[in-house]
Amino acid sequence: MQTPTLLTVLVILVLAGYWIGRQRSIQLAQPAGGIRFLRSLPNYYGLMAVVWAGVPAVLVLLLWGAFDSVLVRGMVMAGLPEQFQQLTAERQGLIFNQIGNIARGADPSADPALLAAAEHYKNLLQISVVARSIVLLSIVFAGIGIAYFYIKPEVRAREHFEAVLRTSLLTCSLIAIFTTLGIVMSVLWESIKFFRIIPPTEFLFGLQWSPQIALRADQQGASGAFGAIPLFAGTLLIAAIALIVAVPIGLMSAIYLAEYAKPKVRNTVKPLLEVLAGIPTVVYGFFAALTAAPFIRDVAHWIGNTFGWEVFANASAQSALAAGAVMGIMIIPFISSLADDVITAVPRSLRDGSLAIGATRSETIRKVIFPAALPGIVGSIILAASRAIGETMIVVMAAGLSAKLTANPLDSVTTVTVQIATLLVGDQEFDSPKTMAAFALGLTLFVVTLGLNFIALKVVNKYREQYD
Amino acid sequence: MDTTFKHTSVETSTGPVASEPTTLGTDLEQEVGETVGDAFVDDPRMKARNVDVFYADKQAIHNVSLDIGRNEVLSMIGPSGCGKSTFLRSINRMNDTIDICKVTGSITLDGEDIYDRSMDVVSLRARVGMVFQKPNPFPKSIYDNIAYGPRIHGLVERRAELDEVVETSLRKAGLWEEVKDRLDQPATGLSGGQQQRLCIARTIAISPEVILMDEPCSALDPIATARIEELIAELSENYTIAIVTHSMQQAARVSDRTAYFHLGKLIEVGATDKIFTSPDHKLTEDYITGRFG
Incomplete structure (x- = not known):
């Protein structure tokens, strides 16, 4: 059979x-x-x-x-x-x-x-x-x-069956854990191979990123420098811009939805905001590349030419600002939706207590509800941050590939995830440092996001017990 | 001064009253027609006249008229769902926070209509403070909890004044000795009874004229309850207090006057001694003798 x-x-x-x-x-x-x-x-x-x-x-x-x-x-x-x-x-x-x-x-x-x-x-x-x-x-x-x-x-068939059920549930959760472990191990293994060729200090503290390795001895412009600092800087710059856009807008809309909006408005606006999270990132990517980036460049050029500021006049077509701003729009729903949930979860008795003392609505929000919801809000921001750090598509399309070490948001930069994608795309030798560098970058990224999630959990747990 | 107040029109055939299942039968509908006893006093701090409260289409309070005298403790008793808490929340307009709630009739504080357009609800609530059923300290330090009201109302200008207000309020609430060494610790770490006294202190800190208490002891153990009751007696020297309670013993212990509510109507009001020894209305008698409720 x-x-x-x-x-x-x-x-x-x-x-x-x-x-x-x-x-x-x-x-x-x-x-x-x-x-x-x-x-x-x-x-x-x-x-x-x-x-x-x-x-x-x-x-x-x-x-x-x-x-x-x-x-x-x-x-x-x-x-x-x-x-x-x-x-x-x-x-x-x-x-x-x-x-x-x-x-x-x-x-x-x-x-x-x-x-x-x-x-x-x-x-x-x-x-x-x-x-x-x-x-x-x-x-x-x-x-x-x-x-x-x-x-x-x-x-006792019931006990018997319950025991089997418990074991199978345990097995399911173990599958997820072992898959994660497997991924970590494979990334770690390749990273160790990479670090045998390129010392970790050079990777972590080097200021030059140029992963092209010379195939022939006389090849030009292929130095093979693996200093990841420009990538980390680019990632941080774009994530920071994204958060600067997303945190205020997300929090304000969460406060509006939770405290001011009538139920009817809330039931319409909240799903609409969450639609933003459902748009594929590649769509955000070409929006950023074809609409946001040229617009930002034109505005920067106009400012630069009008006032004679060189920084603006030299704005590149692909900019960290464009990618960061569009990414910020993308992560608004992460913040607004989660923050709305935690603000709504603040007990009504706290609101009543504050209002009954004669506080206005905004005083109540600023001084009582916001502090009480803070752990959850911090959690939502950290979640959004790890999402921003891991985002690839928008950056590929709107921020460019050049690994520059710059703090200028009008310049083109690149991020860790973008480099991983470019390193592994196309015909590659699988044992060259260039390819294995992708794993080292992946490992670093994994450690950073894991750390962020860990901090988020700690923060949330530390304050959660106080309010019940 | 007339001592009995008669309703001119009472809806008995429509509304939730008629549909409410009751074992008392049709006698009730005639009996609850008017408030008996002394609804009005000589020197009222607050006056409620012909107050109706609706939640959407449902009428929760039917034509209630009642005075709260200066520096008296008025207790409101009655079975669950009788509208006593709703009435209490109408007195400082906490019902405003419920969208579907509508209040008609007039309620005055020192002669000013609190539902008037010119009345600022923020300053009203500063004058009529409220303590809730469940202690609700803010997630802040003990000091900041007390200082919250004075700060938002700009009652103090210097830190030293604020310190003094905090100490005085905590002393009045009988909590100072227990917390003076840990003012900077979170208020949520206090015991339930301490938290409730903290909430009372927080209300006192803005020097209200009237303090409303909505079943302030229902979440507390007997010792903490006794402590709060003592406190109410002390506070009544300086404040007007209206307290909603489920415990008739508590009403008898703490209050000067007692109002009995039944199905959204004010049945009987009078001196506490009188209500608990020789009530005029049959429903009141049934309730205080434990026949129902």
């Missing part, structure tokens, strides 16, 4: 197992006087049968999928004549691919040894599929059978 058929049959069998378990428990309960004499409801006996039949089957299926191809490959390669056994691992891999192609009929011309191997390969695959079906079906039948004979009125 092929995988879809097999899965369908297994599901049907397991469902049948549910029904059998349920019926069995009801049948056993009859002599005692009905299902109230069971330790658990009939459903739980059915679920117990499902667990006993289904869980081992799923585990075996997964293991089979993981080791099947490895085993088959080993057996095919072991069956090859002597001359193939002495080849290097890479060559053997190619040979195995060729055998696979022959087996699929994609490569008709080959020597007899390989043809024989392909035949062997096909047989093995068939055997594997048949064996898998037999093994799985027996497991399911065995599971249902064991459950059938195990079910007695005094069996």
Whole structure:
């Protein structure tokens, strides 16, 4: 049986197992006087049968999928004549691919040894599929059978099922954790390789970023400098501009929504604001590149020419200001929506207390509600900040790629994420420092955002307990 | 001075009263028609006349007329949902914060109509302070909680004056000795009873003329309650106090006059001794003898 058929049959069998378990428990309960004499409801006996039949089957299926191809490959390669056994691992891999192609009929011309191997390969695959079906079906039948004979009125099927449920929930959360760990480990591994070539001090404190490595000795303009400070500076500059735009607008709109707006207005405006978060960043990107950046450049040039200020007159077409401002618009809903929630969550009694002393609405907001909501507001700002630091698309399109160390928002800058994207795009050697630099940058970025999230959590937790 | 107040028109056939399920039957509708007892006093601080309060279409208060005398403690009692808290919140216009709430009739403070256009609600609430059911200290230090009112109303100019106001208010609220060494610590760290006394001190700090208390002891243990009751007795020398309470014993202990509310109507008002010993109205008698409520 092929995988879809097999899965369908297994599901049907397991469902049948549910029904059998349920019926069995009801049948056993009859002599005692009905299902109230069971330790658990009939459903739980059915679920117990499902667990006993289904869980081992799923585990075996997964293991089979993981080791099947490895085993088959080993057996095919072991069956090859002597001359193939002495080849290097890479060559053997190619040979195995060729055998696979022959087996699929994609490569008709080959020597007899390989043809024989392909035949062997096909047989093995068939055997594997048949064996898998037999093994799985027996497991399911065995599971249902064991459950059938195990079910007695005094069996605690509910506790049993709850325990399985708890384990599977735990497994789900572990999957997320282990995936994160896996990502961190792979990034860390490549970063360590990078730091063997480029010392960490140079990477962290170098002022020159020019990741082009000379392919030939006489190549010009390819110094290969990996000082990441210009990137960090660019990231900070753009994130700071974004926050300068987003924090006041976001907070003010949150205060308006939470304290002043009538319910009708609030129910219209809040979803509309949240639409901003739903716009794809690439759309923001071309808005920034085609509308905001030229506009800012023209205004800067006009100011520069009118007043004779060189900084303005030299404004570049791609600017940190354009990218930062548009990014600021993008993260407004993060701040406004979260801050609105925390402001609304401030107990009504605090508002009443302040109003009853004769404070005006704005005094109440500034002196009582805002301080009480501050941890949540700080949390929302830090969340928005880590979003701004991680943003790539807008910066690629509107702020340019040149790694300049500058504090001038009218100049073009680049950020960590943009450099990661450019380093990994196109044909690259995967073991050159240029490529591995992307991992080092990724690691740095990860550490920074992790730190920010950690601080946000600390701040929120530190003050949260005081207000309840 | 007439001592009994008669309603000229009372809606009995429409509104929530008629639809409210009650075991007392149709007798009730005739009985609640008028307020019995002494609704008016010689020297009123506040006067309410023909006050109706609506939440959207639902009428919560029906034609209530009542005086609060100078430096007296008036307690308002009655079963849950009888409108006593709503009436209390009308006296300092805290109902303004509820959009759907509408108040008609007149309420005056020292002869000024508090619902008049020229009345500034901020200064009204500075004159008529309020203490709530649940202690609601601000998330600030003890000192800043007390200083909050004087600061926003500009009552003091120098730090030394503010220190004095804080100390005086805390002393009056009987909290000074307990907190004088930790004025800079968060008020939320105090116990429930201390928090409630802090809220009273916070109200006293702006020197109101009237203090409204909405079940100030319902979240407190008996010892803290006794402490607050003593405090109310002390405060009544200088302030006019209106207190809503669920505890009839408390009303009997702290108040000079008692008003009994039932289903949004003021049934009977009178000297506390009289209300609790020989009430004139059957509903009042039923309530204080524990027949219902």
